[in-house]
Amino acid sequence: FDQETTSLLRGYDTELETMTRSQKQQVERAEQQQDSDLRISSKKIRSEQERELKLFREGLKQEVRLLKQESDLLPKDQRKTAFRIKRQQQEVEQSDRERSFLDSLNQSHEMSLRRLSDGHREKIALLERQFLQQKQQLLRSRESAVWELEERQLHERHQLARRQLKEIFFLQRHQMLVRHEKELEQIRRFQTRKEEDLLKRQAIERRALPKRIRVEMKAREMMFRESMRISVNAASLPSGLASLAGALNFPDTPDNERDKLRKFQEQEKKRYKAEEQRCELKHRRQLEELRAAADSSVKELEQLQNEKRKMLMEHETMKLKSQDDEYQSELREWRAKLKPRKQKLEDDFALQLEDQEKIVLFVPSAYWKCPELRCRCQFLPPHSL
Structure with a gap:
């Protein structure tokens, strides 16, 4: 910004110097x-x-000749005395007349030169006034350019500071987004590991379930067969004991035993399937609960992150508004100071014009500044004829 201002002032100073030099040369040529x-x-x-003057002096000589002719008409003895007396009187009169005539010529000459000099002085004064007005107009243009540059630089500084502030907040938002993404990725990995661990435990449990159920089924079947064997042994007892075994519903035929064994095996298969379904339902419920908890944690984290982003955006908006208010305040202050600066410039210009007019009034013309010219313009004092 300083370099731009310096370049602008240097350009106007060069133009002003060129104009001043040209105007000075024109004034010198005019003088x-x-x-x-x-x-x-x-x-x-x-x-x-x-x-x-030559005609005037010829007239004086003619008067002398007429006086001599008049004297020649007098008697010879009076001629010389009368001519001498009248000639003395005539010389005094002619000397006064010649002096008056020379004074009138000198005065006329002086007045003519003074009028001419005053006319030239007015022309030079008008020329200098025009030059001063041109110089002042150039200075006005320079000051106007400086003021425009100052206002533009204020705006550019504000825009630059605004861009820098936006870049800072953009970087903060980017860093926040990266950090939030890492947090989400971290919690997702944690939830994924928990889900994988759960699935592993469930897989182990599912793999162990058939073996456990088969063991149980085998044990239960052995117990059932044992109970049937006991029933068969009871059938081979004496009649009194046999009636007691019949009262106790012990089977007494092989078909009945096979039927009971088949029913028992079918019930065991149903119980096995029910156990598998119950295990599958439990696993599904555990997985759903785990995923629901994971989704809840992710949503809670996302809500917290959204609040942080919102707070950052509100802070950015507040800072930008504060910066805009500061710029408007600075601009108002600059404009308030601009009016007195303009007024002072115009007052200085008006004072320069007044000073120039005073200089023109009190500075003598070229006729009075040139003693040599005045001396040459004066006639010699009247000489005797």
Whole structure:
């Protein structure tokens, strides 16, 4: 930003220096032209006045000749005395008239040159005023460019700070998302391991279930057969004991025994299937409960993570709003200071114009600044004819 401001000011300073140098050269050329015009005009006026002076002096000489002719008409003894007396009177009168005539010529010459010099001075003053106004306009443009640059730099600084803040929060959100993803991955792996452990235990239990049931079935069948064998032995007892065994419902025929054994085996198969179904149902319920607990843990973690993300976004919004408010406050303060700066610039320009007008009023014209020109413009005092 500082480099941009320096470059802008350097460009305007170079342009101002070029303009000032060009204006100075134009003023110098105008002053030189003024001096040349004054000398030419003075020479021209003096040339005309010299002709007038020559005619005036010729008139004086003619008066002397007329006086001599008048004296020649007098008697010879009075001629010389009368001519001398009248000539003395005429010399005094002609000297006064010539002095007055020379004064009028000098005054006319001086007034003509003064009017010409004043006209040139007004032209140069107008030229210098135009140059000053051009310089002031360039300075206005420079200050306007500086003010525009300052306002743009304020906006760019704000946008840069805003982008940096957004990048910081974007990085924080990214890091948070990565961290949350790792947390979710970690809890999922943990739940997966728990589910795998449960499935392993259930698989072991399922594999052990048939063997256990077969062992139980075998033991129960042996017990059942033992009970049937006892029943068969009871059938071979004496009649009194046989009637007692019949009262106790002991089988007394092989067909009945086979039928009971078949029924017993069918019941055992049903019990085996029921045991398998009960085990499968228990395993399914355990797996569902484990998965439900895992889903609940994941949802709870996701809710907590969402709250953290929401808090981060709210913090980002608050920081951005605070930054925007700070920028608006700084912009208002800058604009409040801009008006006095503009007014001071215009006051300085008005004061410069007033000072220039005062300088034009009090600075003498080229005629009065050039003693050599004034000396050349003066006629010699009247000489005797």
